[in-house]
Amino acid sequence: MTDPHPLLDRLREAVGAAHVLAGDDEAYVVDWTGVHRGRALAVVRPGSTEEVAAVVRACAEARTPLVPQGGNTGLVGGGVPDGSGRQVVLSLTRMRTVREVDPVAGTITVDAGVVLADVQAAAAAVDRLFPMSLGSEGSCTIGGNLATNAGGTAVLRYGMTRELVLGLEVVLPDGRVWDGLRGLRKDNTGYDLTQLFVGSEGTLGVITGAVLRLFPATPRHATAWVAVPTVADAVALLTLAQREGGAHLATFEIANRQALDLVLAHLPGAVDPLEAPSDWYVLVELAGTASDDGLDDALERLLSLGVEAGAATDAAVATSPARRDALWALREGISEVQKVEGATLKHDVTLPIARLADWTEAMGPRLQEVLPGVRPVTYGHVGDGNLHYNLNAPVGRDRDLLDAAPDLSRAIYDAVAAEHGSISAEHGLGRTKAAAAASYKSEVEVDLMRALKQALDPDGLLNPGVLLTPPAGT
Amino acid sequence: MTDPHPLLDRLREAVGAAHVLAGDDEAYVVDWTGVHRGRALAVVRPGSTEEVAAVVRACAEARTPLVPQGGNTGLVGGGVPDGSGRQVVLSLTRMRTVREVDPVAGTITVDAGVVLADVQAAAAAVDRLFPMSLGSEGSCTIGGNLATNAGGTAVLRYGMTRELVLGLEVVLPDGRVWDGLRGLRKDNTGYDLTQLFVGSEGTLGVITGAVLRLFPATPRHATAWVAVPTVADAVALLTLAQREGGAHLATFEIANRQALDLVLAHLPGAVDPLEAPSDWYVLVELAGTASDDGLDDALERLLSLGVEAGAATDAAVATSPARRDALWALREGISEVQKVEGATLKHDVTLPIARLADWTEAMGPRLQEVLPGVRPVTYGHVGDGNLHYNLNAPVGRDRDLLDAAPDLSRAIYDAVAAEHGSISAEHGLGRTKAAAAASYKSEVEVDLMRALKQALDPDGLLNPGVLLTPPAGT
Structure with missing residues (x-):
């Protein structure tokens, strides 16, 4: 000591x-x-x-x-x-300088402590888009987004954080600084060190700066809140949306009725945009540049085809920016209002999209066996196969949920593993899931991860206990 | 022994x-x-x-x-x-099974030895696009593309090979198999092992299989061969193309007159599509799904704006698939015809796009000082800042080019390094550039690369001498 x-x-x-x-x-x-x-x-x-x-x-x-x-x-x-x-x-929160914005190259160079919303704003100021978007964008930092390879609602079109970064500046565990702040889309001169640090959750180095990719601004939107009978219908609608929306398809989110009910109950001003209730909803959005004038038609076509195919039963199309904000608020409010409702057990899983419907169908009854009355509040990024499969306690029985938590999570993760899915789609492993991840991974994969940790941080001083559990015998 | x-x-x-x-x-x-x-x-x-x-x-x-x-x-x-x-x-060339195609998930799982054109064909057979496209697609294998993080003409829209891969199967240096064949877009459960192997040029493991991303098919094209006075004009036209083409902009390639002359001289059937010669040309293409019917208008608008701005002087628009093929042949033929013309010294560099014009402007005279009469045959992916800045010998003096090669390459790489560019945009390092790369990288970066090599292949048995030079003292 x-x-x-x-x-x-x-x-x-x-x-x-x-x-x-x-x-x-x-x-x-x-x-x-x-x-x-x-x-x-x-x-x-x-x-x-x-x-x-x-x-x-x-x-x-x-x-x-x-x-x-x-x-x-x-x-x-x-x-x-x-x-x-x-x-x-x-x-890192004192490091919040936007170091450079280059609209021609389509890059922005920032300190790690810049808040995500400030990165978005700096891009918008030069008529460009930094597409990453998540509920916490007003307070999360880009360094944290990079360290956890954050996801969000724009992944469908633009990819995870790792697809938005070109270069990094990292302080290594021995205090040396690796200057990898290159703004090049193409640089095949060795191992991809940048991608090694992205998603490493602070266990291999401390990210202090980054060069990020910017995209053409997409000021035009066509947005709808769509009632769909089942998850299978949502997936069918997704296929139509990919065909009709093509490269303009930017968002394809799902929420169940329980999630909407919570928002309607707890979010001030929230109104159900449709008359009849539905078990499931989809928020779909096409986005385009100033010269893309076919978005409304494409959305209209998609919705007609969806109704024809029986995949959609009703839809509210945003007719103004304010109406669009209102539809988005229904989706973005879910995470926050869940806290109000009492104890919540969060799961952030990916399934192969083709298995999403069957998996969700089978999961509900299985969880009722573990804890009768448990309330799945399901939402997420169906276009990426990513569900936030959260569980609220049976009404008034928070304690029961906490007691049953290990069994509930195990049931969910086992079912995810059986489909070769992921037990952490976008939240990372942290302290919460490091042990679970190790138990579902192959020995070879865990060995590879440990070898990388050992190579870069042999004394194990950076964020011990996060992402990897301590090796046996320590 | x-x-x-x-x-x-x-x-x-x-x-x-x-x-x-x-x-x-x-x-x-x-x-x-x-x-x-x-x-x-x-x-x-x-x-x-x-x-x-x-x-x-x-x-x-x-x-x-x-x-x-x-x-x-x-x-x-x-x-x-x-x-x-x-x-x-x-x-790996006997391993050429397409293991699975899943159009709903948008994935294809292949053996490493599948030829790139066969991956493209398997995707097309289910009405999907595997976008990677390069001159050697009829004989290169996807495993080689992955090991080198190959580029090509679709990078502008779809990214490098590493952006097209979701999971890998790799035989590690000790003979164990890592099964990372996951088809998930989102999987935040540890270090990104997939990206570590992509671009590692066979020095960390042997890629035997991969899950790749598929995209909506883009059967519609609007294509033009455009005369531009200077590289600066090409870059100005690129900005217009990004604005007018938006997400449809798929290709933005450049070639100088010397490159076109070689193709016209040596490629059977090649015809100059424009009447007056120009110092530089751009091949621009917008691509869309079956329902994207605004492509021709967008291209027309882009070309008008380009002419108005003085960035373009003339253009040939493809009016049929055959005409489109003919324009593409002018671009794709360059690499092959260069061989016919005698000794060639290849460089594959990236510059920040905003510096591309000045750099090219300055480079020509500097090389004439090193070897009077040397003929730059310049082409490449200007949308990515990537030039194939190749040098042909002064007419009839192949020997002089070979003698001057070290000085010529050094002059080019020094000028690239001064702009924080890359000396290998998409070809990798191999044996040819390993030493040069080490000399331009920081000590910290070389140390990091060596630490990874040491962690995964401690005995140095996989592809020694490639990517990394042997450590001092061995």
């Missing part, structure tokens, strides 16, 4: 005393879900890449584990310390 | 004697450019993943280096053995 005080002095030297906070500051040591309540040796807030490097070096020399953190909006406890009080939280 | 014969016996046992060929078979030990003429201990052609694993295990136990090889169409000597006669060539 090292005495903490010499390290704290070095940290104060590195970033200034005002930016070394106490280790019990809830904003930094408790996660968004409230499930993970840690305690840190200190919270350090460097203001530059050089300061990050100095902090990492100091901690490496003191053999003190570091937990990198962005906006602290993660859902799996990947950005908060454990309860030991021995880890240092390294918050 | 091990005696080769026990290993040869084991290899024959593993794959059958008929599939162990002599080590001097030119089809396997000489590369497409003819520059690299190696010699192998043997050429082994396994027919299944299990056989590949057996071959890798046998070579690992005999401490014999292995060179994985696909269609042997690489341009940097990454798939042929050195001259020692001690390396075993592992050809």
